[in-house]
Amino acid sequence: xxxxxxxxxxxLKIQGILPNKTYFQHDYSLAINNEASFPENELYxxxxxxxxxxxxxxxxxxxxxEVKLNGNYQYTDVLQRERNIIEIIYPSNSFxxxxxxxxxxxxxxxxxxxxxxxxxxxxxxxxxxxxxKKHGIVVSIQKRPLTTITRxxxxxxxxxxxxYLKLEILDISNNVIYFSESFFNEKxxxxxTTRKNTKTGLSSIETIVNQGDIYSIxxxxxxxxxxxxxxxxxxxxxxxxxxxxxxxxxxxxxxxxEPELFDFEKDLDEPYPYNQLIMNIEKCNSLLTxxxxxxxxxxxxxxxxxxxxxxxxxxxxxNQIYYHKLPFPSFMVERYKNFPHQxxxxxxxxxxxxxxxxxxxxxxxxxxxxxxxxxxxKTKWQQTAISLPSSQLKxxxxxxxxxxxxxxxxxxxxxxxxxAIAQPTYVRVEKVMGKIVSTLQKTRVQWLTTEFDYKKxxxxxxxxxxxxxxxxxxxxxxxxxxxxxxxxxxxxxxNAQGNIIRTFKIVKKKNTIAILERFNEQGxxxxxxxxxxxxxxxxxYLNNEDNVILKADNIKDQHHNPQLYDNLPFNPDGFEKxxxxxxxx
Numbered sequence: 001x002x003x004x005x006x007x008x009x010x011x012l013k014i015q016g017i018l019p020n021k022t023y024f025q026h027d028y029s030l031a032i033n034n035e036a037s038f039p040e041n042e043l044y045x046x047x048x049x050x051x052x053x054x055x056x057x058x059x060x061x062x063x064x065x066e067v068k069l070n071g072n073y074q075y076t077d078v079l080q081r082e083r084n085i086i087e088i089i090y091p092s093n094s095f096x097x098x099x100x101x102x103x104x105x106x107x108x109x110x111x112x113x114x115x116x117x118x119x120x121x122x123x124x125x126x127x128x129x130x131x132x133k134k135h136g137i138v139v140s141i142q143k144r145p146l147t148t149i150t151r152x153x154x155x156x157x158x159x160x161x162x163x164y165l166k167l168e169i170l171d172i173s174n175n176v177i178y179f180s181e182s183f184f185n186e187k188x189x190x191x192x193t194t195r196k197n198t199k200t201g202l203s204s205i206e207t208i209v210n211q212g213d214i215y216s217i218x219x220x221x222x223x224x225x226x227x228x229x230x231x232x233x234x235x236x237x238x239x240x241x242x243x244x245x246x247x248x249x250x251x252x253x254x255x256x257x258e259p260e261l262f263d264f265e266k267d268l269d270e271p272y273p274y275n276q277l278i279m280n281i282e283k284c285n286s287l288l289t290x291x292x293x294x295x296x297x298x299x300x301x302x303x304x305x306x307x308x309x310x311x312x313x314x315x316x317x318x319n320q321i322y323y324h325k326l327p328f329p330s331f332m333v334e335r336y337k338n339f340p341h342q343x344x345x346x347x348x349x350x351x352x353x354x355x356x357x358x359x360x361x362x363x364x365x366x367x368x369x370x371x372x373x374x375x376x377x378k379t380k381w382q383q384t385a386i387s388l389p390s391s392q393l394k395x396x397x398x399x400x401x402x403x404x405x406x407x408x409x410x411x412x413x414x415x416x417x418x419x420a421i422a423q424p425t426y427v428r429v430e431k432v433m434g435k436i437v438s439t440l441q442k443t444r445v446q447w448l449t450t451e452f453d454y455k456k457x458x459x460x461x462x463x464x465x466x467x468x469x470x471x472x473x474x475x476x477x478x479x480x481x482x483x484x485x486x487x488x489x490x491x492x493x494x495n496a497q498g499n500i501i502r503t504f505k506i507v508k509k510k511n512t513i514a515i516l517e518r519f520n521e522q523g524x525x526x527x528x529x530x531x532x533x534x535x536x537x538x539x540x541y542l543n544n545e546d547n548v549i550l551k552a553d554n555i556k557d558q559h560h561n562p563q564l565y566d567n568l569p570f571n572p573d574g575f576e577k578x579x580x581x582x583x584x585x
Contacts, residue, residue: 008038009073017043019071026050028065028080030152034161034188037074037154043067051119052102060085060285062144064123072160078152081124083144084267087283088129089313092138095131105129111273126172127274140283143274146172147267161188171268178262197262204261210235220259229259278310281341292336297458297486304457307339311371314343318371323350324363328378331573332486338372338452338459340365348400348417352428355438358383359445359580362421370454376572379421380446380580386427388439393429403427405441445470446580450572462488464572471582472564477575488569499523504568516568518557529555 017023023043031037044050047064056062065080094113095103104116106128113129122128125146132140148169155164162184169178180195189208196203201223208216213234220229227249232241244253269275281289292303316322322344329335329342344365354360360381368374392411393401402420403411405427420426430438447468453461464477474496479488493502503517511532518527528540528548539557541550557566564582565575 002035005035005038008040012039012043012069012073015043017069017073019069019073020076021068023067023069024050025065025067026053026056027063028067028078030167031075031154032162032165032182032190037156037160037162039067039069039073039075046120047123048119051123057085058285060287061147070156072156074156074160075152075154077154080148080150080152081146082148082150083146084288085285086143086145086288087280088141088143089278089280089310090129090141092141095133095138095141098131098133100133100135103131103133105131107273109273111276126268126271141280143277145268145270145274149174149268157184157186157188159186161186169262172271195261202261204259206233213237218258220261231258278306278313281310281336293333295336297332297337297481298483299456299458303336304339307336307341308371311340311367314340316340316344316367316371318367318369319374320344320365320367322365322367323347324365325350326353326361326363328361328363330577331571333573337457340367340371340373347421351417351421352400355383355440360442368452368454370457372454372457372459373452375452376450378446378448378450378576379444381442382445384441384443386439386441388427388429388436390436393431393436396429396431398431398433401429401431403429444468445583446576448572448576448579462572464575466579469579469583471579475565477565477572479569479571486571488571491569493565493568495521497521502565502568516555518566527557 023045024047025039025041025043027041029036050056050064053062062083062085063080065078067075068077070076104119104122106114106116106122106125108114116122116128127143127145130140130142130144131138149172151166151168151170153164153166153168154162157163163186164184165182167180167182168176171177177199178195178197180193182193183191185191191208193206194203195206202221203225204218204220206216206218214232215235216233218229218231218233219227220231222228226247227245229245230243230251232243234240240256240258242255242258243251244255246252279288279292281292295303323346324340325342325345331338335341350362352360360383362379362381364377365373366375366377388409388411400417402414402417403426404414404423405411405425411427414420414423414426420428425441425443428438428440428442429436445468447466449465449467451463452459459481461481462479464475464479466472466475466477476494478492478494480490481487482489488504489506491502491504492500495501499519499521500523501519501521503515503519505515506513507515511534512530513533514531516527516529516531517525518529519525524544525542525546528542530538532538537553537555539552539555540548541552543549555567556562564578570578
């Protein structure tokens with residue numbers, strides 16, 4: 001035993017921690033050696049002490065282990081429960097009568113709330129609800145479903161080195177669905193591990209051999225005990241050699257991928273009716289939402305149905321036109337497909353969302369029949385605080401007023417905000433309790449629209465139109481999407497005269513992955529560019545007769561007036577960002 005371990009034991013004794021009693025610990029980690037077998041993290045007498053752990057909230061994962069120690073203060077029995085912490089959309093009126101504090105609920109089979117006395121009554125359940133109220137306002141409604149339940153059992157040699165470790169993964173009814181047993185020599189060195197998936201009956205036996213560069217041999221068996229695979233693991237390497245065997249034990253094929261005995265990435269299924277509750281994407285941790293966004297544009301009935309329910313709950317209807325909250329979630333990176341997950345705003349609510357920003361977006365949305373964005377109209381405004389003679393504003397009452405201003409600084413009133421945003425430049429004045437609190441001049445610097453077409457719920461086409469820009473003239477960018485990817489497989493750009501000036505296409509030729517073509521403003525082709533699967537580039541420069549006059553090995557066009565939009569493809573939001581970043585330069 002080293003000095004650090006002795007220090008841990010002494011500290012545990014000072015805290016009154018006793019062997020063979022149950023304590024609670026956050027963020028327990030598997031102990032596979034002597035050093036990790038002593039609890040470095042704090043142990044608690046009550047599970048309630050861990051409920052408000054800030055780190056668990058930050059990670060969107062509740063991790064609580066019931067821990068028992070032996071007479072040497074090493075782990076002997078650990079039962080660990082992990083849960084997702086998911087903010088949900090739920091009627092806050094249900095909690096109107098509550099005072100400030102944290103409350104716990106369960107749902108019965110009829111989806112009715114059942115209030116529980118304390119955290120002690122819910123922390124073992126498959127799922128529960130947690131409600132937090134501050135200053136009379138419900139600030140958080142969470143569901144917390146179990147994702148994994150794991151039990152660890154340890155035994156040690158007389159010298160305190162690890163002798164035996166059993167790991168069991170349980171379902172929500174506490175049935176063992178997977179287990180492994182590991183055996184160690186008196187030096188604490190691993191010698192053998194057996195594993196079994198109790199649902200499928202598949203199993204394996206891994207033996208540490210340390211022969212040459214081979215660290216271990218792992219033999220896999222089917223549900224009848226017949227050996228199916230022999231896998232070699234190499235020392236200090238992730239490389240494996242997987243030999244597939246026939247029923248006689250002879251090698252019939254070899255590859256470098258290990259058989260999957262159990263899916264350790266899959267969470268436990270959420271029980272009904274908790275699985276019907278809708279995630280609040282605005283409030284949820286990105287660790288949880290990212291997995292949803294990564295689904296791309298492919299068909300996914302589970303996420304589609306939840307996204308549809310979320311839109312309905314927010315009061316969004318087909319063919320509705322409304323203004324959008326900021327920040328606007330970017331295409332496929334911060335939203336699921338084109339389903340909205342933020343509540344609609346009126347124009348007056350949306351017009352001044354970021355009054356202190358140099359630039360401010362105003363976004364108008366049209367919803368399609370499938371509850372996804374049909375048309376996104378984005379205008380970007382430069383905001384400048386200005387001084388105005390108080391005499392021109394003296395007669396106006398409290399509220400928000402809009403004007404146009406001439407070269408001499410004289411104001412002409414506008415009837416409403418609708419008239420204001422129709423101007424290329426307008427002035428916004430806010431008056432509170434008889435005093436001017438804000439005078440902003442807002443100038444439109446960029447205006448783009450994007451329209452989408454769908455096949456079922458998957459975006460298959462988009463059309464981006466540059467209406468106003470200080471960087472490029474009017475352009476139309478049309479894109480097609482397929483195979484669940486948000487990067488276009490086909491894209492072309494038209495200029496203000498309707499001529500195609502750029503194209504991109506994914507192809508399935510023998511060694512070519514994509515073809516780009518460039519045209520001048522009159523629609524005459526100037527470049528044919530092929531990109532190989534290895535990333536090699538052949539850029540052919542063409543004359544008016546479509547003959548090759550020059551070849552280059554890069555995409556950048558040095559000979560025909562290079563443009564910002566040369567490097568196709570890009571999704572609509574990506575082009576918008578590129579355009580605005582270039583404007584700011």
